[in-house]
Amino acid sequence: MKKNILFCSLLLSAAMTFTSCSSDEPANAECDIEQAWVHMEDPGRIFYHKADTIADILPSYDSNDIQFPLVRYNANIGMVPFYVVITPGAKIYQLVNGKEVAFASGSPVDFSDDQEQRFRVRSENGAYMREYTIRIKHDKEPSISTQTCELGTVAFTAVPLSGNQFSADQVMDIDPYGEVPVHIEGTYDGHTATFTLTFSLDDEHSVELNYAEEELRGTWNGQEIIPQTGVVQVSEAGGQLSITLSELSVQTATLIHFNFEDFGFDQTNTFHVWTETDPTVNDPALWATGNPGFQLSMSSATWDMYPSISEEGGVDGGRCVKLTTRSTGSFGAMVNMRIAAGNLFTGSFDVGNALKEALAATLMGKSFAHKPLTMRGYYKFVPGSTKQDKAGKPIEGETDVCDFYCVVYKNTDANGNKVQLDGNILDTDKTKNPYVDNIVGIARVKSADIITGAEAWNYFELPVVYTQELEQDEVLGRQYSVAVVFSSSIDGAYFRGAIGSTLWIDNVTLMCEY
Amino acid sequence: MKLQHTILLTIALLLSTSLSAQEDAYEKWGPRSLNRSGWILRLGYVIGGTTPLPLPGEIRHINAFKPLGGLTFGADYYQMFSRRLGLQAGVHFFYEGFHTSADVKNYRMGIDQGGNHLEGNFTGTDVTDTKMVGITIPITCTLRLSPRWNFGAGPFFSFVGNGSFEGEVYDNSEGIGYLREGDPTGKKIAITRENPATYDFASDMRHFYWGVEVMFEWKALQHMNVFGALDWGVSSIFPSEFETVSFRMYPIYAKIGLAYRY
Numbered sequence: 022m023k024k025n026i027l028f029c030s031l032l033l034s035a036a037m038t039f040t041s042c043s044s045d046e047p048a049n050a051e052c053d054i055e056q057a058w059v060h061m062e063d064p065g066r067i068f069y070h071k072a073d074t075i076a077d078i079l080p081s082y083d084s085n086d087i088q089f090p091l092v093r094y095n096a097n098i099g100m101v102p103f104y105v106v107i108t109p110g111a112k113i114y115q116l117v118n119g120k121e122v123a124f125a126s127g128s129p130v131d132f133s134d135d136q137e138q139r140f141r142v143r144s145e146n147g148a149y150m151r152e153y154t155i156r157i158k159h160d161k162e163p164s165i166s167t168q169t170c171e172l173g174t175v176a177f178t179a180v181p182l183s184g185n186q187f188s189a190d191q192v193m194d195i196d197p198y199g200e201v202p203v204h205i206e207g208t209y210d211g212h213t214a215t216f217t218l219t220f221s222l223d224d225e226h227s228v229e230l231n232y233a234e235e236e237l238r239g240t241w242n243g244q245e246i247i248p249q250t251g252v253v254q255v256s257e258a259g260g261q262l263s264i265t266l267s268e269l270s271v272q273t274a275t276l277i278h279f280n281f282e283d284f285g286f287d288q289t290n291t292f293h294v295w296t297e298t299d300p301t302v303n304d305p306a307l308w309a310t311g312n313p314g315f316q317l318s319m320s321s322a323t324w325d326m327y328p329s330i331s332e333e334g335g336v337d338g339g340r341c342v343k344l345t346t347r348s349t350g351s352f353g354a355m356v357n358m359r360i361a362a363g364n365l366f367t368g369s370f371d372v373g374n375a376l377k378e379a380l381a382a383t384l385m386g387k388s389f390a391h392k393p394l395t396m397r398g399y400y401k402f403v404p405g406s407t408k409q410d411k412a413g414k415p416i417e418g419e420t421d422v423c424d425f426y427c428v429v430y431k432n433t434d435a436n437g438n439k440v441q442l443d444g445n446i447l448d449t450d451k452t453k454n455p456y457v458d459n460i461v462g463i464a465r466v467k468s469a470d471i472i473t474g475a476e477a478w479n480y481f482e483l484p485v486v487y488t489q490e491l492e493q494d495e496v497l498g499r500q501y502s503v504a505v506v507f508s509s510s511i512d513g514a515y516f517r518g519a520i521g522s523t524l525w526i527d528n529v530t531l532m533c534e535y
Numbered sequence: 536m537k538l539q540h541t542i543l544l545t546i547a548l549l550l551s552t553s554l555s556a557q558e559d560a561y562e563k564w565g566p567r568s569l570n571r572s573g574w575i576l577r578l579g580y581v582i583g584g585t586t587p588l589p590l591p592g593e594i595r596h597i598n599a600f601k602p603l604g605g606l607t608f609g610a611d612y613y614q615m616f617s618r619r620l621g622l623q624a625g626v627h628f629f630y631e632g633f634h635t636s637a638d639v640k641n642y643r644m645g646i647d648q649g650g651n652h653l654e655g656n657f658t659g660t661d662v663t664d665t666k667m668v669g670i671t672i673p674i675t676c677t678l679r680l681s682p683r684w685n686f687g688a689g690p691f692f693s694f695v696g697n698g699s700f701e702g703e704v705y706d707n708s709e710g711i712g713y714l715r716e717g718d719p720t721g722k723k724i725a726i727t728r729e730n731p732a733t734y735d736f737a738s739d740m741r742h743f744y745w746g747v748e749v750m751f752e753w754k755a756l757q758h759m760n761v762f763g764a765l766d767w768g769v770s771s772i773f774p775s776e777f778e779t780v781s782f783r784m785y786p787i788y789a790k791i792g793l794a795y796r797y
Contacts, residue, residue, distance in 0.1 A: 045592060046592060046595065046640070047592035047593060047640065047641065050641045050656065050718075050719035051641075051715065051719045051720070052719070052720060053720075053723075144719065148719075149718065149719050149720050150720075151720050313722070317653055317716070317724065318648075318651065318653075319651050320651045320652050321650050321651050321652075350648065350649045350650075351648040351649035351651075352646070352648040352649065352653070355646075355648060355732065355733055356730050356732065357730065372722050372724060373713070373722065373723050373724050373725050374725060375724065376724055376725065376726055376730055376732065377724075377725040377726065377727045377729075377730060378730075
C-alpha cells in the first residue's frame with residue numbers, strides 16, 4: 022500500500038515536472054540601450070527634423086556607437102537632458118574619466134563640440150556589459166555650389182561668317198577650372214550687333230551659366246558699348262570685340278564621387294564594409310550591404326565568398342565593387358531565402374529583420390543635402406546560368422539581369438515623422454510601400470540596356486527624372502533622402518535570381534544641383 | 536495541463552482503492568510453485584518525453600505537451616525465487632513521441648545546417664518534437680506485495696535505432712521572439728512564426744541511454760496482467776560534448792498496458 026502510494030506520487034511528480042513552471046525567472050542577461058533621445062525646447066532649430074532628437078538605434082545593431090542624426094552646422098548644443106530606455110533590470114553608468122558614475126535617464130549630458138560621451142550598461146544578472154559611445158555631430162555648412170570667377174577683360178576677334186553673322190572663339194582661364202572655351206556668335210545689321218556667349222565649361226563642372234546684365238561691359242573697336250541683354254550697339258561690322266565680365270557667376274554641379282577604394286572589415290572581421298570618403302557626403306557609413314544577413318546563414322564563408330566584396334581591377338586600376346548572387350545553403354532554404362543577391366546601397370542593413378522580413382532589413386536611402394541630377398559610372402555584368410524562383414526551382418526562359426538605380430524621396434510624412442524606405446522602394450503597391458508617393462525622382466537602368474560580359478567596363482549615365490520641383494531650402498535642409506542601389510539580381514529582394522550573377526561597379530558619380 | 540493532473544490523480548486514486556478492496560489469496564492467484572519461471576508478453580501505450588531536470592529557469596512556461604503516439608511490445612522472462620521475490624528481464628520494442636511547446640528566455644540554442652552554425656540565446660517560443668524508436672532491455676527485481684500486486688524496480692538499457700529531435704523557434708504570444716547571436720550582447724535577430732527557424736538534432740542524439748524503471752503488475756485475470764511502468768532515464772539523450780542544448784535532456788516515459796503471462 023505504501024509502495025503503491027509512493028509509486029503514484031512518483032508518477033505524479035514526473036507529470037508535475039513536465040507541467041509546472043520552473044523556478045524563479047532568471048535575471049536578464051541583456052544590457053542594451055533600447056532607445057535614446059534628447060530633449061530640446063526647439064528641436065527644429067537644432068536638428069533638420071523635429072523627430073531627429075531620437076537616436077537611430079537598430080535593435081540588431083551590435084555596434085556600440087549610437088548616432089543621432091546630424092544637427093545643423095550652426096546649432097548650439099551644450100548640456101541637454103538625455104533620456105535612455107535600457108533593458109529592464111540593467112543599470113547604466115556614465116563613464117567620467119573612465120570611472121562609472123550612476124546615470125539617471127533625463128540627466129543633462131554635455132554634447133557640445135561634437136564630443137563623445139561614454140556610457141556603460143550592465144545586465145541585471147551582472148554577467149554582461151556593453152559600452153556605448155554617444156555623440157551629436159554637426160553637419161557641415163550647406164553650400165550652393167556657385168563659383169564666382171574674376172574674368173577680367175577678354176578680347177575677341179569677330180570673324181564675319183556669312184552675311185551679317187560673326188563669330189569668335191577664345192579660351193579663358195577661369196579659376197578654378199582651368200581653361201574654358203568661350204564662343205561668341207552674333208549678327209550685325211549695320212546698327213546693332215546681337216550676340217550670344219557660350220561658355221563650354223567642362224562637363225565635370227558646369228550646369229548653368231549666370232551673369233548679371235550690368236556685369237557685361239565691352240568695347241567694340243575701342244568704343245565702349247553698353248550691352249542690353251547681349252545686344253550691343255556698334256557702328257561697323259567686323260573688328261575687335263572686347264568684353265569685360267567683371268564677375269561671372271557660374272553655378273556648378275556638385276559632384277559626388279564614389280570610387281569605392283576605401284573598405285575594411287566588419288566587427289566580426291569576416292566580410293567587407295565600405296567607408297565613404299567623399300568630403301561632400303560627410304557620411305563615412307553611407308554604404309550598407311546585405312552581407313550581415315548572409316553571415317547568419319553562411320557562418321563558414323570567408324570574405325571572398327560573400328555577396329558584396331571589394332576587388333582589384335577597377336576601371337581606373339584601383340579597386341571596384343563586386344556583387345555576386347550567392348546561394349545561402351541549407352540554412353537559407355530553411356527560412357525560404359535561398360539566394361542572397363550581392364547588393365550595395367546608401368542606407369543601413371537591419372540584420373534583426375533579416376530572417377523575419379528581409380525586405381524590411383534593407384533600409385534604403387540616407388538624408389542628403391544635394392539634389393542628384395544624373396548618376397553615372399561604370400559596370401560589368403555577367404548573368405548566372407539558371408534563374409531560380411523563391412522555391413529554388415528554375416525559371417525557364419528567363420535570364421537574370423542586374424539592377425541599379427537612384428531614388429530621391431522626401432524623408433518626412435505630412436506630420437513631420439521620419440520616412441525610411443526599405444527593400445520595397447520600387448514597389449508601387451502601397452500596402453508594401455506605404456510612402457511610395459514620397460518618391461520625387463528616379464534614375465534607373467533599363468534591363469534591356471545592360472551589356473553583359475566581364476571583359477570591358479561599360480559606362481552608364483542615367484538622368485534622374487523628377488516628378489516635382491524641389492525647393493532648394495528643403496534640399497539643403499536634408500528633407501530628402503537619396504537611395505543609390507546596386508544589385509546583382511534585379512529580383513534579388515524577392516529571392517529570385519541566378520546564383521553566380523555578378524555585377525561589378527566602379528567610379529560612380531552623382532552629379533547634383535547644389 | 537490541468538487535465539493531465541486530474542487524469543493522473545484519478546488513476547492513482549483508483550489504484551489505491553482497488554488495492555485496499557481486494558482480499559484475494561495466494562491460493563487463488565499463485566504462484567503455485569515458489570521457483571516458478573515463465574514468459575510475459577506485453578503490449579502497451581507509452582507516454583512521455585525528454586526533459587531537463589530540474590527544469591532550468593530559462594524555460595519559463597510550458598505551453599503545451601502531448602504525446603505523439605506511443606507503443607511498446609515485448610517479452611520478459613521471469614524467475615521467482617520465493618513467493619515474493621523474483622527477477623524479470625526482457626526485450627521491449629518501443630516507439631515514443633512527444634510534442635512540447637515552451638516559452639523560453641535567454642535559452643541557449645544553436646542551429647547547424649550544412650556545415651554552418653548559428654548559435655545564440657533565444658527568447659520566445661520553442662516547439663520540439665521528439666521521437667524515438669528502439670528497444671529497451673529492462674532488468675527488474677520484483678516484489679510481490681500481495682497475491683495480485685507485484686512491484687518491481689531495476690535498471691533499463693535502451694538502444695535507439697531511429698531518433699528525432701526537431702523543432703522550431705518563433706515569437707511567443709506577446710510577439711517576442713529573437714535570437715541574440717553569440718551571446719546576449721550580440722545582434723538581436725527577430726524570428727517570427729511566419730518565418731520560424733527550425734532545428735534538427737537527430738544526428739547528435741545518442742543511440743544508447745540507460746535509466747531506472749519502476750513498475751507494477753496487477754493480476755486482472757489468471758493469465759492477464761495490467762502493468763504500468765515508469766522509465767526514468769539517468770543519462771542525457773545528447774552527449775556531454777554537444778553544447779548547443781546546454782542542459783542534459785533526460786528521457787522519462789510512463790507505460791501502461793496488458794501482459795499475457797504463462
